[in-house]
Amino acid sequence: MREAARLLERRWQLSIIYAALSGAQRFSELKEAVGGISPRVLSARLRELEDAGLIRRRVLPTSPPSVQYHLTSRGRRLAPVIEAMLEYARRASA
Numbered sequence: 001m002r003e004a005a006r007l008l009e010r011r012w013q014l015s016i017i018y019a020a021l022s023g024a025q026r027f028s029e030l031k032e033a034v035g036g037i038s039p040r041v042l043s044a045r046l047r048e049l050e051d052a053g054l055i056r057r058r059v060l061p062t063s064p065p066s067v068q069y070h071l072t073s074r075g076r077r078l079a080p081v082i083e084a085m086l087e088y089a090r091r092a093s094a
Contacts, residue, residue: 007048007049007052007054008078010045011041012034012037012041012042013045013048013049014085015033015034015037016030016034016042016045016046016049017054017055017071017075017078017082018082019033020069020071021076021078021079021082024069025069026068026069027039027042027043027046027067027069030046030069049075053072053074053075054071054074055071055072056069056070056071056072057069
C-alpha cells in the first residue's frame with residue numbers, strides 16, 4: 001500500500017494516468033489534458049510512471065521521430081481506483 005501511495009501521491013501522477021485512460025497518447029495531448037503542468041515536470045512524471053511499469057513509451061519511426069505513451073496492463077488496472085475517486089468527488093460536491 002505504501003509503495004502505491006508513494007508513487008501516486010506525487011503531484012500530477014493521477015492526472016496523467018487519468019488523461020492516458022481518457023485517450024491522450026502524445027506528449028502535447030497529455031500536457032493539454034492535464035493542464036497547468038510544465039513540460040519539464042510532465043517529462044519527469046512520465047519517466048517515473050515508465051520506471052514504475054505503468055506507462056510504456058513508444059518512439060514511432062517518423063521523421064521527425066514522434067513518441068506515444070500508453071498505459072501498460074498494470075497502469076490500466078488503476079482505472080477502477082480512479083473511477084472510484086471521481087465518483088467520491090462527484091458525491092462530495094453534490
